[in-house]
Amino acid sequence: MLWTEGLGVTYPGAVLALKPTAIGFDRGQFTVLLGLSGAGKSTLLRTLNHLVRPSVGRVVSAEFGDLAMGRNLRQHRRKSAMVFQHHQLIERHSALENVMMGRLAYHSTWRSLFPLPRGDLELSMHCLERVGLADKALTRVDQLSGGQQQRVGIARALAQQPSLILADEPVASLDPATSERVLTLLRDICREDGIAAVVSLHQLEYARSFADRIIGLADAEIVFDAAPAALTEAEISRIYRGASAPANPDLRSAGMAERTTADRSTTPTLEIAQ
Ligand SMILES: Nc1ncnc2c1ncn2[C@@H]1O[C@H](COP(=O)(O)OP(=O)(O)OP(=O)(O)O)[C@@H](O)[C@H]1O
Numbered sequence: 001m002l003w004t005e006g007l008g009v010t011y012p013g014a015v016l017a018l019k020p021t022a023i024g025f026d027r028g029q030f031t032v033l034l035g036l037s038g039a040g041k042s043t044l045l046r047t048l049n050h051l052v053r054p055s056v057g058r059v060v061s062a063e064f065g066d067l068a069m070g071r072n073l074r075q076h077r078r079k080s081a082m083v084f085q086h087h088q089l090i091e092r093h094s095a096l097e098n099v100m101m102g103r104l105a106y107h108s109t110w111r112s113l114f115p116l117p118r119g120d121l122e123l124s125m126h127c128l129e130r131v132g133l134a135d136k137a138l139t140r141v142d143q144l145s146g147g148q149q150q151r152v153g154i155a156r157a158l159a160q161q162p163s164l165i166l167a168d169e170p171v172a173s174l175d176p177a178t179s180e181r182v183l184t185l186l187r188d189i190c191r192e193d194g195i196a197a198v199v200s201l202h203q204l205e206y207a208r209s210f211a212d213r214i215i216g217l218a219d220a221e222i223v224f225d226a227a228p229a230a231l232t233e234a235e236i237s238r239i240y241r242g243a244s245a246p247a248n249p250d251l252r253s254a255g256m257a258e259r260t261t262a263d264r265s266t267t268p269t270l271e272i273a274q
């Protein structure tokens with residue numbers, strides 16, 4: 001449903017973040033990206049809807065064509081939803097209002113958020129039900145737990161009726177039990193709806209349990225691409241270049257995956273599609 005041709009990214013300052021890569025993604029497939037910090041996971045993930053623009057090569061949607069064309073990109077973005085580590089919710093708004101943001105891409109021009117058509121409201125409520133949060137619809141999201149907020153983030157993604165979900169470290173801020181619950185929910189919904197998911201994770205064990213396919217990145221290139229069963233110790237050390245593989249979500253606090261706030265602030269920010 002989506003593939004790349006010679007796709008490569010070099011950031012300003014000659015930082016080679018992704019070497020030319022040809023790769024495809026299928027409908028309904030749950031793909032996990034693994035790799036050390038700086039390996040290029042976010043870069044690859046973000047090129048898939050051009051939040052990061054390719055320096056060379058291209059991304060092609062089977063349905064809409066080459067994303068280099070503005071019209072194709074707008075259509076593709078409407079059908080590809082993002083889920084973030086820090087939810088990117090509007091904290092003062094209710095869960096339902098946040099989920100309805102997922103519908104905005106379907107309206108041709110900027111308009112005030114409310115009232116959106118009744119159908120949008122019903123769909124958004126349905127999405128909240130699917131993530132088990134119908135009873136929190138009118139609760140402000142800053143009054144929800146981290147796990148609940150991430151479920152609102154997933155509901156907002158679903159409200160877009162996506163064919164692709166891109167999730168960059170969606171459970172990095174959650175405790176292990178909540179992480180498993182959120183990943184189970186995401187995987188089950190993607191399976192039920194035939195949504196392709198590309199999810200970056202720092203936890204090897206979650207990749208093994210949830211992925212249909214694991215892509216390992218090291219030093220800006222893909223060094224592994226297969227089903228979890230093929231992920232042997234030798235492959236793991238290829239991905240992690242001899243560093244001890246991360247097994248738990250505390251990796252970041254252990255300092256291994258640390259990046260500065262300055263690094264983050266240079267990462268291109270979300271553009272809300274039209
Ligand atoms: N906007 C940017 N400008 C310059 N360099 C960048 C930018 N974003 C990322 N990089 C660099 O590109 C490389 C790949 O970064 P990327 O964010 O894709 O890694 P990652 O695998 O997602 O890492 P992490 O696990 O820490 O999120 C790194 O060397 C990083 O410092």
Ligand SMILES: [Mg+2]
Binds near residue numbers: 041
């Ligand atoms: Mg990243």
